[in-house]
Amino acid sequence: RNRPFRRFQRGHRGRARALKRRSVGEREMGRKPLAERLAGPEGDELKKSRERGVQVKNRDKPRRFPERWSAEEHEQFVEGVRQLGKGEYRQIAAQFVKTRTYQQVRDHAKHHYKTKGQSASGPKYEKFKWKPEEHKMFLEGVQELGKGKWTQISTDYVKTKTPQQVTSHAVKYYKKRKEPFSDREARKKELEARKRELDIKNARDVAESLVSMR
Numbered sequence: 001r002n003r004p005f006r007r008f009q010r011g012h013r014g015r016a017r018a019l020k021r022r023s024v025g026e027r028e029m030g031r032k033p034l035a036e037r038l039a040g041p042e043g044d045e046l047k048k049s050r051e052r053g054v055q056v057k058n059r060d061k062p063r064r065f066p067e068r069w070s071a072e073e074h075e076q077f078v079e080g081v082r083q084l085g086k087g088e089y090r091q092i093a094a095q096f097v098k099t100r101t102y103q104q105v106r107d108h109a110k111h112h113y114k115t116k117g118q119s120a121s122g123p124k125y126e127k128f129k130w131k132p133e134e135h136k137m138f139l140e141g142v143q144e145l146g147k148g149k150w151t152q153i154s155t156d157y158v159k160t161k162t163p164q165q166v167t168s169h170a171v172k173y174y175k176k177r178k179e180p181f182s183d184r185e186a187r188k189k190e191l192e193a194r195k196r197e198l199d200i201k202n203a204r205d206v207a208e209s210l211v212s213m214r
């Protein structure tokens with residue numbers, strides 16, 4: 001009767017023993033005392049990183065410690081944005097800021113443009129953002145056709161957006177307003193509210209009948 005459970009229990013115990021053996025092996029082979037590492041060949045690099053406030057972990061694999069961007073690197077970044085434009089951070093890292101990875105260039109761009117109150121996104125992202133005129137046409141379509149007619153709204157009103165984009169925009173817009181994004185969902189919530197009211201009314205009637213019987 002308990003054969004499946006016993007099989008699961010044996011497998012669980014086997015996995016636990018394997019994890020325990022692996023952790024013991026890592027402690028014996030991979031992890032070295034920090035004092036020993038500081039006295040070793042990588043000690044100078046570790047001491048500099050500790051002075052910069054970088055947390056040093058006991059691992060065998062070499063690490064590249066993040067450093068502040070130099071003025072020369074920032075100039076290379078600005079020149080890359082001027083020639084290639086925003087959003088092309090992979091190409092900027094490959095052609096201009098060769099001392100930084102793509103992720104570092106992208107994070108630097110986010111921080112740089114955030115201090116200026118601007119967006120670090122490129123034109124490929126900006127062209128998909130909804131414009132005020134498009135949102136106005138979307139609301140007119142909802143007012144004329146009702147919620148849920150997203151394909152028809154895309155065809156007749158917001159012609160610059162696909163039905164999928166109109167549907168996604170409707171979901172986000174009405175979720176922010178805490179409203180149902182379709183007439184079907186509104187009717188469903190209305191029926192659920194009526195059902196709750198009927199349940200409460202029936203409970204009251206039952207309670208009153210019990211009181212009258214006493």
